[in-house]
Amino acid sequence: MAKKILFVEDDEGFYNIFSVPLKMKGYDVVRVVDGNYAVEKIIVEKPDLVLLDIVLPGTSGLEILKELREREETQSVVVVMLTNFGSDENISKAMEYGANDCLMKYNIVPSELPDKIASLLGESQNFNVKVMES
Amino acid sequence: MEQTTLLNILVILESVLLLVISVILFSKTRNLTKLKKYEEEIIKIKAKKEATMGDFLPILVHELRSPISVIRGAADLLMKEANGLSADQIHTLLNQIKSSSNTLLDLVGNILDVSKMESGRFEINKSFNNIGTVLKEECSYFEPLAKIKNLTINCSIDENIMNFSFDAERVKQVLSNLISNAIKFSPDGGIITVESKKVDSYCQVSVSDVGVGIKDVEKPLLFQKFYQASNQNGIKRGTGLGLFISKGIIEAHGGKIWVENNSPKGSRFIFTLPMN
Numbered sequence: 001m002a003k004k005i006l007f008v009e010d011d012e013g014f015y016n017i018f019s020v021p022l023k024m025k026g027y028d029v030v031r032v033v034d035g036n037y038a039v040e041k042i043i044v045e046k047p048d049l050v051l052l053d054i055v056l057p058g059t060s061g062l063e064i065l066k067e068l069r070e071r072e073e074t075q076s077v078v079v080v081m082l083t084n085f086g087s088d089e090n091i092s093k094a095m096e097y098g099a100n101d102c103l104m105k106y107n108i109v110p111s112e113l114p115d116k117i118a119s120l121l122g123e124s125q126n127f128n129v130k131v132m133e134s
Numbered sequence: 135m136e137q138t139t140l141l142n143i144l145v146i147l148e149s150v151l152l153l154v155i156s157v158i159l160f161s162k163t164r165n166l167t168k169l170k171k172y173e174e175e176i177i178k179i180k181a182k183k184e185a186t187m188g189d190f191l192p193i194l195v196h197e198l199r200s201p202i203s204v205i206r207g208a209a210d211l212l213m214k215e216a217n218g219l220s221a222d223q224i225h226t227l228l229n230q231i232k233s234s235s236n237t238l239l240d241l242v243g244n245i246l247d248v249s250k251m252e253s254g255r256f257e258i259n260k261s262f263n264n265i266g267t268v269l270k271e272e273c274s275y276f277e278p279l280a281k282i283k284n285l286t287i288n289c290s291i292d293e294n295i296m297n298f299s300f301d302a303e304r305v306k307q308v309l310s311n312l313i314s315n316a317i318k319f320s321p322d323g324g325i326i327t328v329e330s331k332k333v334d335s336y337c338q339v340s341v342s343d344v345g346v347g348i349k350d351v352e353k354p355l356l357f358q359k360f361y362q363a364s365n366q367n368g369i370k371r372g373t374g375l376g377l378f379i380s381k382g383i384i385e386a387h388g389g390k391i392w393v394e395n396n397s398p399k400g401s402r403f404i405f406t407l408p409m410n
Contacts, residue, residue, distance in 0.1 A: 013233065014203070021215065024215060057318075109210055110208075
C-alpha cells in the first residue's frame, strides 16, 4: 500500500514542484491549503508523513506542529517543516516543538525530495550498485 | 531710618532681580525641554523608518526567492525526470514556470513604481475607456480564485457612466490589488461587492468585503509604504506595497482612495476618478 504524505502548503508553485516527484515515486499526496484545517485533516487522513510550511493562511505551521505534538493521536506522526523563512529562530522553534526535520525550499532540489522522505520513513533507497568483476 | 528704607529698597530690588532671573531661567528650561522633546521625536521617527526598511528587506527577499525557487525546481524536474513525467505533469510544470516568472515581473514592476512615485517621475497613460468593462474584466478574472474559498463576487455597474479618460491598465492594477485583498481577508462563503457609481463629476468605485474589517488604529497606516495588514490570526502577508501603489495611481489621476467600515462587518475600499 502506498505511503501517504499530507502536504500543508498554500503556494501553488511549491505544491506542484514538490508533489510531482513524490507522486512519481508512488507516494499518495494529499494537500491542505488552509492551516486552520490542517490538524483536523491529519487526524482523519492518518498520513505517514506531514510536509508542513511555516507561513500559512489561517495559522502558522509552528502552531500546527505544536498542536500535533500535544495530541495523543498525532504525537508520533513524522513532520518535516518545509519553509522559505529559514531564520535560526524558526528552525530552533521547529525542532523545539518536535519537528523531525526542517528543509529550506530554496535549498532542496525537488527531484531529491523523495529520497529524503524515504530516509525519514525508514524506507530503503534506490542505490546504483556497480558490480566489479574480477 | 534712612538706612532702613535703603536696605528695604535693596532687598526688594534683589527679590525682583531674583524673580526676573528665575523667570528667564524657567523659560529657557522650557525651551530646552521642548527642544529635547523634538529631538526625541525625530530620533523615534528615524528609528521607525529604519526599522520599517529593515523589516521590509527579509519580506522582499522572501517574495523574490519564492518564485525563483519554483522556477528552478520546475526546470530541474523537467530536465531530470522528463521521461517519467506525464503530459499533464509537464504542462503543469511549464505553466508554473510561466506563472512564477509573471509573479517576479510584477514584483519588480511594483518596486519600480514605488521608486518612480517617490521621485515624482510616475506617469499614467490616459485614454478614453469604459469603467464598466474594466470592472467586469477584473471581476471575471478573480472568479476562479474566489470560488476556491466559496466566495461570491458581485459586480454592480452604473450604466449611466459614459466613457471617460483614465489609464485602464493602472486602474485594473488598483482593482486587482483591492479584490485580491478582499479575497485574502474574507472568510469562506462570503460576498465581495465591486460597484461603480457617478458622484458629481467623479466616478466612484468601491470594493467591499465581509471579512474581519480593519481596526480604526490601522486605517491611517494602510496606504503607507511597507505597511502589511494582519489577517484574522495576526499573520502578515505580502510586501506591503499594493495599497501604497494604488494610492499613487489614483492620486496621479487626481482622485482619492480611502477605506471605511462595511456595516455590519468587513471593509469597503473606495476610490474616485475625475470624469473630465
